[in-house]
Amino acid sequence: MPRDPSKSTDSSGISFTAFYTGEVWRRHGLSVPFLSSREGRMLYLAGRPVEWLGKALLGGNNETLLLQRHLIIDHILERAVLEEGVTQIVEIACGLSPRGTLMSRRFAGSDIHYVEADLPEMAVRKRRLLERAGELNARHRVIDINILERDTPAALESFFARELDSSRKTLVITEGLINYFDYPTIHGFWTRLAACLKAFPAGIYVTDLYPDFQWHRSVRVANVFKSALALATRSSVTLHFGSEAEIGGGFSAAGFDSTRVHLPESYYGVLAIPLMRTPSLVRVIENRV
Numbered sequence: 001m002p003r004d005p006s007k008s009t010d011s012s013g014i015s016f017t018a019f020y021t022g023e024v025w026r027r028h029g030l031s032v033p034f035l036s037s038r039e040g041r042m043l044y045l046a047g048r049p050v051e052w053l054g055k056a057l058l059g060g061n062n063e064t065l066l067l068q069r070h071l072i073i074d075h076i077l078e079r080a081v082l083e084e085g086v087t088q089i090v091e092i093a094c095g096l097s098p099r100g101t102l103m104s105r106r107f108a109g110s111d112i113h114y115v116e117a118d119l120p121e122m123a124v125r126k127r128r129l130l131e132r133a134g135e136l137n138a139r140h141r142v143i144d145i146n147i148l149e150r151d152t153p154a155a156l157e158s159f160f161a162r163e164l165d166s167s168r169k170t171l172v173i174t175e176g177l178i179n180y181f182d183y184p185t186i187h188g189f190w191t192r193l194a195a196c197l198k199a200f201p202a203g204i205y206v207t208d209l210y211p212d213f214q215w216h217r218s219v220r221v222a223n224v225f226k227s228a229l230a231l232a233t234r235s236s237v238t239l240h241f242g243s244e245a246e247i248g249g250g251f252s253a254a255g256f257d258s259t260r261v262h263l264p265e266s267y268y269g270v271l272a273i274p275l276m277r278t279p280s281l282v283r284v285i286e287n288r289v
């Protein structure tokens with residue numbers, strides 16, 4: 001029977017893309033050696049022709065966008081910790097992200113708790129890598145989660161109730177996740193997340209997002225990439241929202257009180273992010289309850 005992605009809670013077809021991103025971070029000096037993977041190196045080489053084409057046509061490519069979103073999320077997180085007193089960070093769909101390790105090392109002497117979370121298979125792998133490197137401890141953990149499940153130990157609500165300290169200012173990150181799901185599915189997750197975050201003294205949700213880019217001069221190239229990605233990951237790759245106003249409306253309808261849209265262009269010359277010759281296709285969204 002053909003699989004209906006909107007009904008299934010199995011989105012593990014997406015997981016392999018985490019290896020690619022992990023390798024991009026590694027090559028740009030943003031990761032740690034023990035998170036490098038053979039799968040990542042192979043995918044990176046396989047992706048070169050498409051990345052080359054993207055660069056020629058768009059003046060920047062997928063790799064550029066991966067770096068832009070990652071560094072902007074890092075910047076927002078750093079500010080929330082240093083200026084707002086966030087002490088609990090949850091990175092959902094962490095994949096091979098080095099952020100938990102780098103943040104835990106940087107704030108080793110302070111009271112920062114970092115919880116990485118992913119589907120069980122990826123979580124086992126990440127836990128093993130961190131454990132071998134001596135990076136796991138009570139303040140830096142890896143926990144199973146499945147944002148599509150309800151009423152299971154890996155469901156969002158169970159995860160929040162069991163794993164998090166509701167007295168801490170908390171920031172949740174998703175990176176490279178939300179565009180793999182259709183709007184009703186991801187909006188359902190956002191609504192549940194906003195409800196969970198209301199239990200904390202401060203609740204912030206930071207995510208990247210690829211909006212609908214009908215206005216972009218290279219829309220056809222981007223659409224081919226989107227279709228290929230949907231096929232490869234067996235998922236409903238969807239570009240949500242056509243404008244900043246729609247983004248704000250979507251997160252407000254999900255229960256967030258405020259939404260700020262960060263454009264990479266506003267960080268050119270401010271953060272060390274790579275530039276795109278044409279308008280960037282990625283946004284970073286900062287939501288608060």
Ligand SMILES: C[S@@+](CC[C@H](N)C(=O)[O-])C[C@H]1O[C@@H](n2cnc3c(N)ncnc32)[C@H](O)[C@@H]1O
Nearest residue numbers: 011015017018021093094095122146147175176
């Ligand atoms: C594109 S990767 C992003 C990983 C990492 N954040 C990055 O930027 O490279 C997507 C990640 O989402 C995880 N994932 C897929 N479906 C998920 C779900 N239903 N719940 C939680 N994580 C999921 C995958 O295992 C994978 O690690």
